[in-house]
Structures are given as structure tokens and as C-alpha cells.
Amino acid sequence: MNKPYISVVIPVYNESENLEQLYQRVIAALDKSDKPYEIILVNDGSQDDSYDQLNELQKRRPEQIRIIHFNGNFGQHMALMAGFERVRGEIIITLDADLQNPPEEIYRLVNLMEEGHDYVGGIRKNRQDTFFRRYASIINNWLRYKMTKIRLSDQGCMLRAYRRALIDLMIASKETSLFIPAQAYRLSISPAEIEVAHDARKSGESKYNLYRLLRLNFDWMTSFTLLPLQIFTMLGLFISMLSSFFVVYLFLRRIIIGPEVEGVFTLFAIVFFLMGIMLMGLGIMGEYIGRIYQEVRHRPRYVIRKIIDDTNE
Structure with a gap:
């Protein structure tokens, strides 16, 4: 042949x-x-x-x-x-x-x-x-x-x-x-x-169901770019700066106006929002670490x- x-x-x-x-x-x-x-x-x-x-x-x-x-x-x-x-x-x-x-x-x-x-x-x-x-x-x-x-x-x-x-x-x-x-x-x-x-x-x-399509997207994302990690790095810096200004604002407000109880639920909402961003960032970081783990095992x-x-x- x-x-x-x-x-x-x-x-x-x-x-x-x-x-x-x-x-x-x-x-x-x-x-x-x-x-x-x-x-x-x-x-x-x-x-x-x-x-x-x-x-x-x-x-x-x-x-x-x-x-x-x-x-x-x-x-x-x-x-x-x-x-x-x-x-x-x-x-x-x-x-x-x-x-x-x-x-x-x-x-x-x-x-x-x-x-x-x-x-x-x-x-x-x-x-x-x-x-x-x-x-x-x-x-x-x-x-x-x-x-x-x-x-x-x-x-x-x-x-x-x-x-x-x-x-x-x-x-x-x-x-x-x-x-x-x-x-x-x-x-x-x-x-x-x-x-x-x-x-x-x-x-x-x-x-290809929805889960498999999502996994496929994670594969190409983690294989070809570090942009998701870089986005969360920049987002983290931005939120840190914003939080610093917010802490200064609350401190000055407490000195000028005195102790307040209003706004507690707003603070809870902000905390949960930031926790959600942190968990999402950890998840993306975990994807990259998981890829490294798969590579270093050298399994077939x-x-x-x-x-x-x-x-x-």
C-alpha cells in the first residue's frame, strides 16, 4: 500500500x-x-x-x-x-x-x-x-x-x-x-x-453539555493567557485603594458626627460583594494551579x- x-x-x-x-x-x-x-x-x-x-x-x-x-x-x-x-x-x-x-x-x-x-x-x-x-x-x-x-x-x-x-x-x-x-x-x-x-x-x-462547554472554555483560557489573573490583580489593587479611602471617610465621620448604627446592612452588602470577588479570584487562581498540578504529575x-x-x- x-x-x-x-x-x-x-x-x-x-x-x-x-x-x-x-x-x-x-x-x-x-x-x-x-x-x-x-x-x-x-x-x-x-x-x-x-x-x-x-x-x-x-x-x-x-x-x-x-x-x-x-x-x-x-x-x-x-x-x-x-x-x-x-x-x-x-x-x-x-x-x-x-x-x-x-x-x-x-x-x-x-x-x-x-x-x-x-x-x-x-x-x-x-x-x-x-x-x-x-x-x-x-x-x-x-x-x-x-x-x-x-x-x-x-x-x-x-x-x-x-x-x-x-x-x-x-x-x-x-x-x-x-x-x-x-x-x-x-x-x-x-x-x-x-x-x-x-x-x-x-x-x-x-x-457537549453546558458543563463540558464551560470546562472547554477554562482549558483555552488557562492554556493561552494570564489575563484573568492580571485582571484580578488590578481589581484587587483598585478595591484596596477604594477601601482605604472608605476607612478614612468612616473614621473622620465618627470623629465629627459620633457613633452611628445606620448603614450596617450596607456594610454587610459591601463585605459580601468583596467576598464574592475574592472567591471568584481564588477559583481562577485554582484553575491555573490545577493545570500546573496536572502537568507535573506526568500521567499518561x-x-x-x-x-x-x-x-x-
Whole structure:
């Protein structure tokens, strides 16, 4: 078998209802060109029958399909990294298994890469998501740019293309809390973006609930900027100065007017407000300390249960 030119990495988590159609459409899209390719499907600890289905799909195209089974759920980005560490192609495509990004768009990204870019990100056109998901994404993209200056128009789109050299740089970083699209954009020499189609989910449910989305945002925030800590440092200095003036004011008022009991509840409100800010600041500081703790333990980012690879390479 020729060495693949294109590697498609697809993380899979409880997507048994979509796997057959995913296989048919990805194969059909890639077979339209004579460029050699491989498909790496990474089972991120699925609880449905994705394990058996993936094994059966691999038997249909054993020289082109490789399967990686995790022994638990390590997250989408770790599933991608497992695939990245085993790709053999020069251009690497990432794709979701839910078919919201049509596989038929793959060669549009490949063509743009062949123009000289080392990273191409997809921008979902006419997003088929809920009102909350669409506008939360807009706000999140704006915040990310303001905090990190990384110009990702759509960080939630999984249809992306990477040059092999860029993948090697990300593998060498060895970070455990890794936000791949932003990391690739930062390391890229010639990034580009392209609008891609976005369909409604065919079946099943989104694996990103509100909690997971919040965790993802904390990942990129703590991975790429110290701005939250710096904001709370400046806020702390400002409140300290304001409190000093307030103490002087209360002291002079007591001397001039005498003891007062009015305003006790106002003082309680101010105290609780300041306590809330302090706890929020401690929480953000804890996020950064937690990231450091994860890195210094040097635990494996993921654990592989089984690899099915009949490529003989």
C-alpha cells in the first residue's frame, strides 16, 4: 500500500447510530480522488456498541482504516492527539462522527492546503444548532480573541486541516490540557479559514453539555493567557485603594458626627460583594494551579485498550 497523502482522524463517542452512514460518506468522498488516504477512528470509551461496529467497519477496508480503542473517556482533544500521534499522511483532516460537517467538504480544505497553507479552519455556514449554542459561540469567540488575540472565527467547527509539520509541533508540546485549534493557529505560519456546510445532527445527542462547554472554555483560557489573573490583580489593587479611602471617610465621620448604627446592612452588602470577588479570584487562581498540578504529575494523557491496524506499516 502506498503511503497515505491524506489522514482523516475522527473521534467517536457513543455514535453507533451514525457510524454506518459516516463510513459510507467518508469513503465515497475520499474515493473521488486518486490521492492515497487513511482513516483513523478513535473510540473515546463509548458506552454503546460503537466498539463492535468500528471493528466491523475496519474489516471492510483493512488497508485504509485503523481503529484506536481507549479504555475510558479521555475527551475529544485527547482522542485527536492519539490519532495525530499515529497518522502517516502529509495533510491531516479532523472530522466529527455526528455528520454535522459533511465529509464531502474534505477536498475543499485539501485544495486550500495545497495552495501553501499549513492550517485551514472551517467556519460553519448556516449553523444548525440551538439559539443558545449559536450565540454562546459568538460571545465565546469574541472573548477568546480579546483575551488571547487568536483569530479563530469558529472554534467549535471540527472540520479542519493541518500540515504534518504542524501536527509534529503539537505532539512535541506534551501538554495534558490542550486546546488543539487555538494551539495550531498559534503555531501556524500560514493559517487560513473557509466556510463549510453545517447540517443538523442525524441522530443521537450532542456530547457537549453546558458543563463540558464551560470546562472547554477554562482549558483555552488557562492554556493561552494570564489575563484573568492580571485582571484580578488590578481589581484587587483598585478595591484596596477604594477601601482605604472608605476607612478614612468612616473614621473622620465618627470623629465629627459620633457613633452611628445606620448603614450596617450596607456594610454587610459591601463585605459580601468583596467576598464574592475574592472567591471568584481564588477559583481562577485554582484553575491555573490545577493545570500546573496536572502537568507535573506526568500521567499518561490517555490509555489505549486496543489498536486494530492491518496496514502492515
